[in-house]
Amino acid sequence: MEKKKAVSIAVVRRLPRYYRYLEELLRNNITKISSKELSDRMGLTASQIRQDFNCFGGFGQQGYGYNVELLYSEISEILGISTVKDAIIIGVGNLGRALANNRDFFMHGFRLVGAFDVNMDIVGRTVGGQTVRHSDELEKFLEENHVDMAILSVPPTVVRSMVDRLTACGIKAFWNFSNVDIRIEGVMFENVHLVDSLMTLHYRMLDKK
Amino acid sequence: MEKKKAVSIAVVRRLPRYYRYLEELLRNNITKISSKELSDRMGLTASQIRQDFNCFGGFGQQGYGYNVELLYSEISEILGISTVKDAIIIGVGNLGRALANNRDFFMHGFRLVGAFDVNMDIVGRTVGGQTVRHSDELEKFLEENHVDMAILSVPPTVVRSMVDRLTACGIKAFWNFSNVDIRIEGVMFENVHLVDSLMTLHYRMLDKK
DNA sequence: TAGATTGTTAATCGATTAACAATC
């Protein structure tokens, strides 16, 4: 019925970027933009931009270009910004705290509904508007509350068992900062492997010289 | 002379992953592995693994497979782990502090040699073994010290001017957390756009249902 | 209407996968 050949991951990963650039255009009161002009700003080809947008429908007008406001709202719609999903954070160390306290992360389709840690010095503190609970309470919490996604900022050694517990409770999406790859059928992992990113940069710096 | 057709970015981004998996094999005292076996563990094809390694040379042995220790040391060599580069961090808010204090990030080819912020509440504190300096001292510091790379964890509004100042002082590599894209000829940006990552996850979660 | 720019089909390019001869 709504079959139209799945949108490739390459396209999906460009969507937030389009969203950002359109946001900026709006801020600057630019009402109209052509694929050529946008491609210059973003460092893409005009052709790619038109191809990308046409995965979702024809948002432009021949001879004119794209209406920025319309395009922005279409892309917001596609990204589903207005559909708020419930997230919890597991591991409230330095990184976890930074993530939980960053309002920016929770203005784009997610809200934080819980925070967990095993460290008794941290349990009871407040991060991102949530009182940190002990990880032992996880199963009980998940039984009583609706949660769509879990942020993983725990040490690599405990990730696997944590993911097992969470998936057992029905969690099917993870924003994973643990630098460990996990693949489970039907479960979605968005990995942010910071060490990998850093090593890639390092390699490219050597390469350059 | 050492011309052999540049290694594609897709391959480069897999290198740290190979490195991680090989590290784990070593930890488990596994001395030998075939491309097939590694491909099962990593969720790649054996063919891709052999292609990837052969961008850098033949590390295997027909009929046997790969010696884990040798392969690990070759990949370490390729990634240049032992060549330590000097990094500074600009912006020591929640995220900047988490990055600076994470020893893990500075055990893979980088060391932190300076930290800067404009907030007087933060200037003078210690993060990642460095006393936070005021950003006004940046140019003087860069004149007197060798710096290869700058970590950008400042608000989006000030990134551009900060990058301009840093590139004017000769910095040619950035680990960029600011969620702003900057492109400058001859300057390398490794972007970690956390909000983009989160929005991508959000989209994929909607898509699923 | 003429000019501009889209939507879309076709061509190209690059990356992944398959196949197999080389060889340990």
Add this chain to the structure above:
DNA sequence: TAGATTGTTAATCGATTAACAATC
């Protein structure tokens, strides 16, 4: 030697770019 598995060439697949007819 026979079996296994690499290194490497060829085939396939998918994503990007180019081209152009449709149309505002």
